[in-house]
Amino acid sequence: MRSPKDFFAPLAVGAPEPVREIPALPSRMIHFFDPSNEKMAAKVPGLATKVDVLLGNLEDAVRADRKEAARTGLVEIAKANDFGGTQLWTRINSLDSPWVLDDLITLVTEIGDKLDVIMVPKVEGAQDIHYVDRLLAQLEARAGLRRPLLVHAILETASGVANVEEIAGASPRMQGISLGPADLAASRRMKTTRVGGGHPGYLVRTDPVGEDLTEGRTTYQQDLWHYTVARMVDACAANGILPYYGPFGDIRDVVACEDQFRNAFLLGCVGAWSLHPAQIDIAKKVFSPEPSEVAWARRVIAAMGDGTGAVMIDGKMQDDASFKQCKVVAELADALSARDPELAAAYDKATQEALAND
Numbered sequence: 135m136r137s138p139k140d141f142f143a144p145l146a147v148g149a150p151e152p153v154r155e156i157p158a159l160p161s162r163m164i165h166f167f168d169p170s171n172e173k174m175a176a177k178v179p180g181l182a183t184k185v186d187v188l189l190g191n192l193e194d195a196v197r198a199d200r201k202e203a204a205r206t207g208l209v210e211i212a213k214a215n216d217f218g219g220t221q222l223w224t225r226i227n228s229l230d231s232p233w234v235l236d237d238l239i240t241l242v243t244e245i246g247d248k249l250d251v252i253m254v255p256k257v258e259g260a261q262d263i264h265y266v267d268r269l270l271a272q273l274e275a276r277a278g279l280r281r282p283l284l285v286h287a288i289l290e291t292a293s294g295v296a297n298v299e300e301i302a303g304a305s306p307r308m309q310g311i312s313l314g315p316a317d318l319a320a321s322r323r324m325k326t327t328r329v330g331g332g333h334p335g336y337l338v339r340t341d342p343v344g345e346d347l348t349e350g351r352t353t354y355q356q357d358l359w360h361y362t363v364a365r366m367v368d369a370c371a372a373n374g375i376l377p378y379y380g381p382f383g384d385i386r387d388v389v390a391c392e393d394q395f396r397n398a399f400l401l402g403c404v405g406a407w408s409l410h411p412a413q414i415d416i417a418k419k420v421f422s423p424e425p426s427e428v429a430w431a432r433r434v435i436a437a438m439g440d441g442t443g444a445v446m447i448d449g450k451m452q453d454d455a456s457f458k459q460c461k462v463v464a465e466l467a468d469a470l471s472a473r474d475p476e477l478a479a480a481y482d483k484a485t486q487e488a489l490a491n492d
Contacts, residue, residue: 146269148275152306156375158465159221160473163248163408163417164312164378166225167191169207170200178211182220185414186405186473189223190400192237194254200299201233205240219473224288225253227485229262232447238266241275249283250253251309256317257287259297270307282307288380290314291321296299298366302373310376311366312407313398315359316383326358327382331394333358357397368400368462379406388412404466422477425484428467431460432485 142152165185166176169192182188184346190208192201208224228235236437243250265384270283285307289295295318302308315330326333336351363379370377379398382391395406395417405421408414423431434452437445441461444453471478 145271148276149271150280152282152473154306156309158376158469160470161221161376162186162405163414164189164223164405165408165414168196169211170196170203174208175211175291179301182215182217185220187221187223187292188217188288189225189253191225192297193225193227195197201227205237206259208238209244212248216337220403221250223246223253224249225252225255227479228256229254229265237274238269243277246277248272248278250283253286253288255288256290257301258291260300261305263287263301263308267305267307273333284309287311288314293363295365298369302369302375308375310378311370312378313363313380315368315380319343330381331390332356333386357425363398363401363403363446371402377403379403380406381409382413385410385412389414392416392420423463423467425480427463429488431463433488434460435464451470
């Protein structure tokens, strides 16, 4: 256990000072691409104008014989492009793989000034974050970086879920945590081969009416991931970092994808992974509050003043708790507005209309 007074000291001589607060930058979608795929690489400049986060994937979905090409490709892409306000992340190979050490050495020393976040897969506990934390500090010092790289953990093992609270608080580098449903399902021996989403066999059934046990009994499909997402959100909120839903594997089923993303949004997640361009707009829609919700939040904030006491608005009581809820929505809207002029205009129009009616 590290002493709190040492938590914000660099872990290597010459490394940059650790951050004291994780920036809540818009990250509604973390869009994955394979840097070893030339067609995907060619699309990166265009994608950078459409997404909040671009992630060069080095791990799953990259064949073993393409690992070095993916690493080299990411370096070339980072050096060749100005990403503007779009964050550049990478997912390195797992810590038990033969590629991860070269991933970190190469990326930090060659493009550490371009990278924002390093996503670490299959995190089992705080010890994995401690290892990456120390190594990053050493490499940052070697590269002369003045800005520390942040770390994002993927929750995709049973041990990771059991230790999610200690993972969330393991380092000041911790930016957030994502749910990794496919690997987590395998780790738990869950009987599903789906990547995220629900399952028709996971359901509840209404009680029977009379003696007939088969007729007229409605079933409701349940969410396999509700417990894990809720626990992940609590761990992140308690440690000042950001929670994300991971992948939704059925690219064609845009309806279910939107539903799953919205469930995560309502539970507190700030974004989700997008694996295909079709999912970019879904994530943008779901993880951006509706203009009417933003207008309502701003009305409550305006009426509450310093946030104490209680007021009645449209027949509904608002107090300090609802004021805090509205601050969450309004602050998210402000952050998104700074990046998205169309969204800013929609939020301002809805707010002006709402305030004009007061």
